[in-house]
Amino acid sequence: FLPEIGLPQTVMEKQGGKKSVRNVSISCSSRQAWASYMTNSPTMIVMIGLPARGKTYMSKKLTRYLNWIGVPTKVFNLGVYRRNAVKSYKSYDFFRHDNKEAMEIRKKCAIVALTDVKTYLSEEGGQIAVFDATNTTRERRELILNFAKDNAYKVFFVESVCDDPDVIAENIMDVKVSSPDYPERDRESVMGDFLKRIECYKVTYQPLDPDEHDKNLSFIQVINVGRSFLVNRVQDYIQSKIVYYLMNIHVHSHSIYLCRHGESHHNVEGRIGGDSELSERGKECAAALKRFVKEHKLSDLKVWTSQLRRTIQTAEELGIPYEQWKILNEIDAGVCEEMTYKMIEEKYPEEYAMRDQDKYHYRYPGGESYQDLVQRLEPVIMELERQANVLVICHQAVMRCLLAYFLDKGADDLPFLKCPLHTVLKLTPVAYGCKVDVFDLGVEAVNTHRDRPLVSFCLFLMFRIPNMWSVFCKTVHPALCHVFVHSMESETSVICVNQRHVKSYSLE
């Protein structure tokens, strides 16, 4: 019901998303993540492999990682489309290669999925689409390559090859047993049916041939769950990053423990940033953490801290070796360092308001934004993927960024994730996601969490005496207020009201 009005060109550009944004000095303008910027053409990542080879595991993990570093990515799982088309799954017979009717249905599903891919990449601003299916025949891959060519998408194949029967069996037990295809069957019949399903695919499986047929394609073959890799013709920046990521993840069970430093003097005073030491309660927390580590019998635990005193002091108490990472330091609040939120509101009211509008992209003057934090934390994530058991003692904003990666939280939710002091979060990978266990260390601390501001919209009042039109608009682009101009007569005034300020603009 809102009047459709042409937005001024500059505002459009900033919303565009894909193309580069010149850094105009508006301190709160949304900046595109570097990784997203470097991904120029849309890319399709196409999985290849027999069932139970970890394709969906890799698809979901990769998608989570790419979204976290700021490259809009989405998974298109063909199994989901098939389940929509064929309401109830009876048995592996559906997958027999001589089952003509089924083959027709499966092909149709692929085409519907590809149509959705096209919508996502060409219309919805997506940059990467992960096409998660077996794609085991050359014919199917030709279909996809032609589709990509027609739409000017790059294609990167990820083939998972595995001949270790133990790994396959474990895979089936971990994820297939609880699949919607097998709602109430007992484990053994599930295993039996699924293994027969795999046999159906084996008959027509044509793996990638790097020497002849597929030598000009871009792909990575992941062999035996990452024991070795064959990488062919990496074309660009994002494919290079994808390869690096896939080469660093593993499937061994491990847990990651995230916590903040013990309560610090600044925390008690309500000040942000700085490099203060632990308060008395903070020191108690460090002792409690030591008991926690002992109780959980964490063998071979690696401990990481930042290079600020409060995390180091917390780690010292543990009595085990720890590593300091500068990139784990808290977000730099620039000119607002060591101020309380009240002081910031008084001294820099505009900045204060803008931060509430778009907490993820907002960059403190002379400081950082959450988006900057994510970029600097990337090596930490990569190393956490490589490692086994790690305890990371860090800070509120940093912990939010790391948590958002593991729990797949987007830019909107990330800055509001609850990370209280004196609490340890244990993250354990489970099936396709991550299980979180919360451990309260039992030592009191101040609450440093600020909830999302209740109201985030702008009220535009446009009036021309004596009439008055009011237009409500929800702030779609977080940092900038949309200015809808609907000039009736020559002189028009726009008054912008948000929860804190009233600003008046006159338009010539």
Add this chain to the structure above:
Amino acid sequence: MTNCPTLIVTVGLPARGKTYISKKLTRYLNWIGVTTKEFNVGQYRRECLKIYKSFEFFRPDNEEGLKIRRQCALSALNDVRQYLSVEGGQVAVFDATNTTRDRRRTIIMFAEQNGYRVFFVESVCEDPEVIAQNIVQVKLGNPDYIDCNSDEAIKDFMKRIKCYESSYQPLDEVLDRDLSYIKIMDVGRRYLVNRVVDHVQSRIVYYLMNIHITPRSIYLCRHGESDLNIKGRIGGDSGLSDRGKEFAKRLRNFLQEQNIKNLKVWTSQMKRTIQTAEILGVSYEQWKSLNEIDAGVCEEMMYEEIQERYPLEFALRDQDKYRYRYPKGESYEDLVQRLEPVIMELERQENVLVICHQAVLRCLLAYFLDKTADELPYLKCPLHTVLKLTPVAYGNFFLSSLFQNVNVQRSTEDALQTVPAHF
């Protein structure tokens, strides 16, 4: 990052880029702070043999030759042990053909005895053009062929390669499945990576997969003179002075003359580099990681003021300029860490112009010119000068300085005076 020392072992026929890879990798690892040294067995052989006569030395049936070559390899391994176990080095790069399984077994046993992890880097290439180009570029200038003309040298070298071919046993997917290695095929078109076991190996693989040998040039310069430069103040986020703008205009003319193919332009996110790029009138990309070193409490102060207000800090900085961190700021060492993705992307790219800042430029230059941590903070990076890096043999770079002096009414010397001597 590295608990056991790592021994990187190259594998491949002659003229496959092993030494190129060794030198580049060594330079990269040292720059990111992993102490690395390369050991080129060919050098040991030259010292032992004094005069190279011909390819006959390398014939597989030349008993005398084989004995000497084996001795050289063992001598080199001895020096590796000295470096890794005694001198505290973290990575040693053993650069030789290592084409037989036998030789590799010797090395693996040596590593096991000493507690080193082994990582093989094999380069496989059958493209005759690439090989020929390789020979012309690096072998002709080699001390072995000092007294030959090009044709003779090429012929002899081709015969030398033949001597190795008959006994060449490449790393095998089945037989060598328990080894950690990367096989680079056709100059990076394809890679086979097997059993990467730790962080260092993972970084090495990532680096090797991002480098290329396509000819290109990298241009580095600082922003034009800024208002704070004129006042002798460090850091801050000021705009360009008039002379700075003049420099940017001259730079634009320079680029137009050079007519560089597909030039990418990168700046930091500070006003002075952005303004410089804006005047160029081409599209550019901003990197936050290219921002100048954060001088913390000393931001926007003059060196004289720092000396007055923080005399201890000032002295400490002179003691160890590389590691010294401004209170609430950064050190050169921190800078290197945050510039690593820039270096990685520079390796991937082709022609690039980077408009940055003094400390940042020093770090980048140290990477390309293989300068140590001691030299890095004192590299000369004056304003209004464009440095052009052209790749030459063995992954090294040739530096030419294209001086774009903005000579309005001042001489060169005067223009540079705005940058205090102890900068």
